[in-house]
Amino acid sequence: MSKIIVQGMAQGTVLKTTSPINFLGAVDKKTGTIRDKKYDIFEKSIKDTVLVFPHGIGSSVGAYTIYSLKSNNSAPVAMICTKADLTVASGCALANIPMIVVSNKEFDSIQDGNKITVDTKSENIF
């Protein structure tokens, strides 16, 4: 594990995209569904997943989207990125969603659809 941004432990199914995510524009804050056609995970829900994506982009208000997802029980259980941006990091910090940053190599090795556990205490993804 490269770097812990927000601590915690969670288990879930990987939803992986290679597109950076603009949380404000692309994610429905009530349901967690991706509503922008440009994404390869269009119409999929990020609810209860381990969301694996490169990093966040776009509006700083995306942090509120992450917090809203958590309040609406539609948030991912954990997030894994290759680069930590302030919007995702601060959103996860306030919403208590474990978040880690991994190397490109580790990112590539994570398979979409696999069930994994993220545990920042033992520094493991398994």
Place this chain on the structure above:
Amino acid sequence: MELTSEEKAALNGEHGNTLQTAYRILVATGEATNAEKLIPITWAHLSGVNYNTIGDAGEQFLRELSKDARVKVKATVNPMGIDFDHITEFNHIDDEFIKKQASIRDSYIRMGVEPTFSCTPYDIFDLPEKNTQVSFAESNAAIFANSLGGLKTNKESAFSALASAITGKSPYSDLRKDDISTPMTIRMKMDNPSELDFGMLGFFAGKVGDTSVNISGVSQPNRRSCKALCGGMGTSGTCAKFQFVDTEDNTSEKVDFGKEEMNEVFDELNTAEKGDIITLGSPQLGLEELSDLSKMLKGKSFEKRCMIFCSRAVQKQARTLDYINEIERAGGEILSDCCTCLTPLIDTNETDAITTNSIKGAYYLKNSTGVDVNLKPLSKIIEEETK
């Protein structure tokens, strides 16, 4: 990240929940950007004010927070969704929206922010001296502050800027440092670019650039074009600083922005051949832009509805200087405290497409409001949409 004993105590909750939450956010964003410490900032500009974007969860969070949170440094805020002075003219806005938006406004005021409700704080206040550390969450304002104002901020998030407002601190990282490397130069290949071209250049630069980019081939754009560049850049990526360069160094990677690249951006955001209404102001218009607009509108009238967004402070000045008279005579509707982006004032039941000169506006109109967009520079809007 190294914390002082005082900061550690706050993080451990010894100074209450509010400060603990604020420090948790600062530590996460500090870790995210490899900061070694926190440093003082003198001004925080907050986003997360529009009920459309932060929703019920955000409204509730701010209501709770504002019971005891108070800002420690100068704090200004982004636009809301609506202009309360004109709300009775917009029948389609429901009472729930008005109630929740008022609650958000009141929470920020309770925390001690200056009620600017503007995405262009640089048009309202004199900027502090060069190299001053600030914390701006509005992306166009962060880019403007870094690139044209000589200030230092990262592209903050809504929560990191809020945490900075409450603590007076930010993680010392990335663009706050003196030795930033700028590994890319974008070569502007368009002659006589309009503000729309600058917006597209910004959108392109935001996509290909990382934290900071050089831009060559540009000579002294006016304020309208500079703001369009900042707005476009903030919309598409993570880049939060640009510098115009005359001579190209040999080390940076070079990327051209010519006709082909411009058409690609245009085709992504321009989805209609004409608009039902016109919107101007994303970012909100400044005094100079309103002055220009009033001159361009002499003896003309808009042939369709035109919503014009500027901050309340700028509107007041522009009224005193008589710019607003001319614009209103020509049929322009002046709205404050909100902007093109994400305002529910645009009734999507009655509007299929909007004409605008703003790339930032176009992106959010298309992706969030859900209308088609017809992109045109201001000169063409005046030429084709007035008589």
